Amino acid sequence: MAAQEQQQPQSRDTEIEDEVPEAPPAAPEAQASAATQGVDDLLDEIDGVLESNAEEFVRAFVQKGGQ
Amino acid sequence: MRVMGSETEYGIHAPSAPGANATMMSARVIQAYAQITRQKTAGGAETRWDYTDEEPLHDARGWTLERSAADPSQLTDQPPVLDAEAVALAYGRQELEADGSDEAGSLLMNMVLGNGARLYVDHAHPEYSSPEVTNPLAAVTWDAAGDLVALAAVRKLAADPELPPINLYKNNTDNKSVSYGSHENYLMPRSVPFGEIVRGLTPFFATRQVICGAGRVGIGQDGSRPGYQISQRADFFEAEVGLETTIRRPIINTRDEPHATADKYRRLHVIIGDANLSQVSNYLKFGTTAMVLSLIEAxxxxxxxxxxxxxxxxxxxxxxxxxxxxxLLDGRRVTALDIQWIYYEAAAKLAQETSVSDAVSGDGHTQGVLERWESVLTLLGSNPPAAASSVEWLAKLALLEGYRRRDGLQWGDARLGLVDLQWSDIRPEKGLYYRMLARDRMQRMVDDGAIARAAVEPPSDTRAFFRGKCVSTFGKQVVGASWDSVIFDVPGIGKLQRVPTREPLRGTESLTGELFRKHTTAEGFLGELLGPPPAPRG
Known part of the structure; x- marks a missing residue:
């Protein structure tokens, strides 16, 4: 119950993205930047559909209890 | 594989009407869907719920909780009361008086749908309970069908200029200390001792989140500690075993309400899962849990x-x-993946021994679950980002990490909270899961056509077929239904006809399809099903 307080995760210093063990032989940098580009395209699209005023929207989302 | 089903309580929010009564808004959602189905089927497809066999206070450990000792939210065997006061609070008294059609008493809170599902107001949320299915792929299909049902209601409400638009979210928390559930149900033989179920399931339930967690921004029940975690629900669990579902939530829920022949079956009511949009996570949630139950039974x-x-x-x-x-109690320390691998190995061994995973003589599903389970566990152990197209918490995390990298956002930033919330918006143009799906960043296991059909058609291989077909074929004469009954009111017959459906694997298309094809009237249908009515006594 309250036990979770002492057992804070220590995971934040392990960066998942840094550990790509088997780098492909050809042009890893180019591949990585292509992947980043793909994500950036996605983020651009999502920027367009995100509700405006994030802070207020998130604050107003208040639910009553459920199961 | 096994009879199973899902329940989804949707988060509900009207951005333009902050503070609107949640129960009232939920009733509007049900009402909107009733209006839609009324347009679709000649007889009107809304059918009231029959509460006769609801037993929410029966405990699987062998006793019944006194009503006076129960939390009011546990009394789910009574229709919810939406009194005039609640309506007035939500919409103002003038509106209540002006709009006669929306009197509290006439508001529909509960429906049985033509696909065999139940759509109703549960506390302060709209809930879709899927029809009974027999395998995890069908569970994914009819669960996703519920999202389409909810979407249709959202669209209908959005088109009404008189009402504030309502958004629905397939998630499990508002990040302000409140959680609402997404439950699974599995049919088991009653002969399995409940203690064995608790022992066998607890380590599995504590760890399966690594394959089917939906991901959450924020740590702690109120989400106030910055960070990201694997599960939406984990922080809301406070007990190992118990009857409650809304307070002191237990990892193993003991509600013993079989909705079937009680001395033969138990319905295991699982409350620890996250609501899943990812089809692979949802498939694995149902498939692996069903296989662990087989392990326990064996x-x-x-x-x-x-x-x-x-x-x-x-x-x-x-x-x-x-x-x-x-x-572990024996002193070993293991990771979640270690535990999942132990369960995987045991499940694979049993499947081989019993031939259920055999290509020819198998059940056609177990092998598929085993393959997915193994490949996801392998990726999680070697290259987790590669599992992002199937594992929901990793997919959401990839998106959040994209924002963090591009805009330099800290975990406490409201925009990341919004991404988490909007991930689960059920509208495909707004929901971020659906944006990822459209870009093929999420794997599909079921195509959109099959999901659309499942929103209308019941599964063919359980009693849900009978229930759904009764509603869609004889809707006008069906006055009530529940998981284990359908009630008819046929003109000319003095009393109501209650058809019990206490065997989940009867009432299938192969057993009753011919009856539905043959009869165009409820009278003829019931006449053949129940035999001739008793002769009037003279």
Whole structure:
């Protein structure tokens, strides 16, 4: 119950993205930047559909209890 | 494989009407869907729920909770009362008086749908309970069909200029200390001792989140500690075993309401899962759990006991590197993946021994679950980002990490909270899961056409077929229904005709399809089904 307080995760210093063990032989940098580009395209699209005023929207989302 | 089904309570929010009464808004959602189905079927497809066989206070450990000792939210065997006061609070008294059609008494809170599902107001949320299915792929299909049902209601309300638009979210928390559930149900033989179920399932339930967690921004029940965790639900669990579902939530829920022949079956009511949009996560949630139940029934569940299951559940959820170890009673320390592999090996062995995974003589589903389970566990152990197209918490995390990298956002930033919330908006143009799906960043296991059909058609291989077909064929004469009954009111017959459906694997298309094809009237249908009415006594 309250036990979770002492057992804070220590995971934040392990960066998942840094550990790509088997780098492909050809042009890893180019591949990585292509992947980043793909994500950036996605983020651009999502920027367009995100509700405006994030802070207020998130604050107003208040639910009553459920199961 | 096994009879199973899902329940989804949707988060509900009207951005333009903050503070609107949630029960009232939920009733509007049900009402909107009733209006739609009325347009679709000649007889009107809305049917009231029959509460006769609801027993929410029966405990699987062998006793019944006194009503006076129960939390009011546990009394789910009574129709919810939406009194005039609640309506007035939500919409103002003038409106209540002006709009006669929306009197509290006439508001529909409960429907049985033509696909065999139940759509109703549960506390302060609209809930869709899927029809009974027999395998995890069908569970994914009819669960996703519920999202389409909810979407249709959202669209209908959005088109009404008189009402504030209502958004629905397939998630499990508002990040302000409130959680609402997404439950699974599995049919089991009653002969399996409940203690065995608790022992066999607890380590599995504490760890399966690594394959089917939906991901959450924020740590702690109120989400106030910055960070990201694997599960939406983990921080809301406080007990190992118990009857409650809304307070002191237990990892193993003991509600013993079989909705079937009670001395033969138990319905295991699972409350610990996250609502899943990812089809692969949802498929694995149902498929692997069903296989672990087979292990328990065969007496072959792994002999593992967690030292502190509730703490382990939360520690695992809080560590996205998957490296946290939890202590077993025998002193060993293992990771969540270690435990999942132990269950996988045991399940694969049993499947082979019983031939259920055999390509020819098998059940056609177990092998598929085993393959997916193995490949996801392998990826989680070697290259987790590669599992992002199937594992929901990793997919959401990839998106959040994109924002963090591009805009330099900290975990406490409201925009990341919005991404988490809007991930689960059920509208495809707004929901971020659906944006990822459209870009093929999420794997599909079921195509959109099959999901659309499942919103209308019942599964063919359970009693849901009978229930759904009764509603869609004879809707006008069906005055009530529940999981284990359909009630007819046929003109000319003095009393109501209650058709019990207490065997989940009867009432299938192969057993009753011909009856539905043959009869165009409820009279003829019931006449053949129940035999001639008793002769009037003279």
């Amino acid at each position: 007496g072959q569940a792994p002999k593992l006991e967690l030292h502190e299951p509730v703490a382990a559940l939360q520690e695992i959820s809080h560590d996205t590197s998957l490296s946290t170890t939890v202590r």
